[in-house]
Amino acid sequence: MSLPHILLGLLRQPASGYDLKAEFERGIRHFWSAELSQIYPTLKRMEGKGWLTSQTEPSDRGPDRRVYTRTEAGHGELLRWLGAPPQVGAERFAYLAQIAFMAEVGDFRRTLEFMHALRARLAAWEAELRAIEAGVFAAMPGYPDDLPPEEIHHHVTLRMGLHTLAAKLAWCDETIARLEGRLAATTGRRSALTSTFQER
Amino acid sequence: MSLPHILLGLLRQPASGYDLKAEFERGIRHFWSAELSQIYPTLKRMEGKGWLTSQTEPSDRGPDRRVYTRTEAGHGELLRWLGAPPQVGAERFAYLAQIAFMAEVGDFRRTLEFMHALRARLAAWEAELRAIEAGVFAAMPGYPDDLPPEEIHHHVTLRMGLHTLAAKLAWCDETIARLEGRLAATTGRRSALTSTFQER
DNA sequence: GCGATCATGTAACATGTTACATGATTGA
DNA sequence: TCAATCATGTAACATGTTACATGATCGC
Numbered sequence: 001m002s003l004p005h006i007l008l009g010l011l012r013q014p015a016s017g018y019d020l021k022a023e024f025e026r027g028i029r030h031f032w033s034a035e036l037s038q039i040y041p042t043l044k045r046m047e048g049k050g051w052l053t054s055q056t057e058p059s060d061r062g063p064d065r066r067v068y069t070r071t072e073a074g075h076g077e078l079l080r081w082l083g084a085p086p087q088v089g090a091e092r093f094a095y096l097a098q099i100a101f102m103a104e105v106g107d108f109r110r111t112l113e114f115m116h117a118l119r120a121r122l123a124a125w126e127a128e129l130r131a132i133e134a135g136v137f138a139a140m141p142g143y144p145d146d147l148p149p150e151e152i153h154h155h156v157t158l159r160m161g162l163h164t165l166a167a168k169l170a171w172c173d174e175t176i177a178r179l180e181g182r183l184a185a186t187t188g189r190r191s192a193l194t195s196t197f198q199e200r
Numbered sequence: 201m202s203l204p205h206i207l208l209g210l211l212r213q214p215a216s217g218y219d220l221k222a223e224f225e226r227g228i229r230h231f232w233s234a235e236l237s238q239i240y241p242t243l244k245r246m247e248g249k250g251w252l253t254s255q256t257e258p259s260d261r262g263p264d265r266r267v268y269t270r271t272e273a274g275h276g277e278l279l280r281w282l283g284a285p286p287q288v289g290a291e292r293f294a295y296l297a298q299i300a301f302m303a304e305v306g307d308f309r310r311t312l313e314f315m316h317a318l319r320a321r322l323a324a325w326e327a328e329l330r331a332i333e334a335g336v337f338a339a340m341p342g343y344p345d346d347l348p349p350e351e352i353h354h355h356v357t358l359r360m361g362l363h364t365l366a367a368k369l370a371w372c373d374e375t376i377a378r379l380e381g382r383l384a385a386t387t388g389r390r391s392a393l394t395s396t397f398q399e400r
Numbered sequence: 401g402c403g404a405t406c407a408t409g410t411a412a413c414a415t416g417t418t419a420c421a422t423g424a425t426t427g428a
Numbered sequence: 429t430c431a432a433t434c435a436t437g438t439a440a441c442a443t444g445t446t447a448c449a450t451g452a453t454c455g456c
Binding site for chain 1: 202205206228231232233278279283284285286287288289290291292293294297299300302303304308310311318321322344349350351352354356357359360363367368370371374379
């Protein structure tokens with residue numbers, strides 16, 4: 001049950017479902033995502049619980065907007081969630097599952113190809129985070145020491161992304177080197193076009 | 201749609217739902233989890249698709265076991281999944297969401313407390329992975345170079361866990377140091393028992 | 401006029417969690 | 429005899445994804 005709490009956190013100012021989706025796209029997306037078709041009914045449910053109120057207002061362009069405001073009860077629920085212990089351990093990595101069973105293919109070159117594709121994806125993601133940090137730094141010479149207190153937490157989540165992506169890239173490199181070492185050991189004995197370890 | 205594929209991967213030998221749950225607990229759990237109440241209907245669905253066949257057999261103790269066997273079609277589906285590109289980017293970290301909105305509490309000491317709790321959880325997890333690696337090393341002096349080819353992939357996923365957990369611990373330490381620095385800068389000016397940045 | 405953006409939603413489906421129901425066997 | 433383990437499942441609920449439906453306005 002995290003999406004309602006994330007929405008409560010984002011609703012420092014009143015906002016529509018559409019606005020909140022846009023907030024997800026710039027920032028939150030790095031550690032959580034939600035589709036509009038999930039956000040709209042969730043907001044409605046939250047209003048039913050008394051965490052939000054809504055009023056419709058005309059839009060500058062397009063149809064009327066339904067703008068949600070956080071209630072006292074909603075703010076209380078947010079604080080309760082922030083007081084709960086860290087929710088850790090339920091992470092799911094589909095690509096690790098793929099690697100774990102890759103032996104079934106019987107050819108290291110597939111694993112190698114997979115690791116290269118994975119590395120490229122992770123490197124692009126890291127570049128994105130680096131660019132964000134560089135942008136903040138450019139606008140603030142004393143970064144991160146001069147960050148105002150209310151922006152520290154956002155900075156902390158960005159740093160987590162940078163740390164773990166660097167670690168994953170190092171892991172990709174380690175893995176690629178190890179697999180290439182294995183492949184080199186079998187090349188010469190047999191063509192690189194034939195099976196690499198089904199021979200066993 | 202990953203659980204069916206993980207089950208296909210685990211079914212190198214015929215196994216019951218109960219057996220497969222046990223396999224999750226020793227290993228898979230580090231990057232995926234599933235309850236029995238999800239595994240049983242999933243196996244039934246997979247049988248309906250022709251990926252598995254089942255036969256019941258008496259148990260040494262307790263009720264009859266329904267043992268599933270992977271079919272040719274099931275093996276083909278597994279290979280198709282292993283041939284797909286890495287599924288990356290949809291990761292969800294509830295604890296990062298909590299940190300991102302922790303400013304709402306208005307007291308760094310809560311963030312600090314949270315980071316200490318998080319660090320303890322991650323350190324315990326890292327210790328567990330280290331123990332697994334140490335166990336493998338003890339049983340095999342030439343680890344990891346001497347690992348047989350079919351065990352390399354398992355080793356690779358273990359290494360990913362060790363890399364990212366070390367990175368997260370470094371991030372925790374960096375964050376804790378930064379927060380303590382901030383706190384020290386305000387202590388002396390006002391008691392540590394009062395608000396730290398709502399003053400702004 | 402046409403595609404992009406603004407704006408809200410429903411419906412069908414897929415996936416995952418928690419609680420409940422049942423009952424045998426084994427070891428302390 | 430009592431708790432743990434073996435063993436299978438259903439039901440209710442919660443969460444999340446994909447596809448579909450509708451329609452206005454703005455810039456090219």
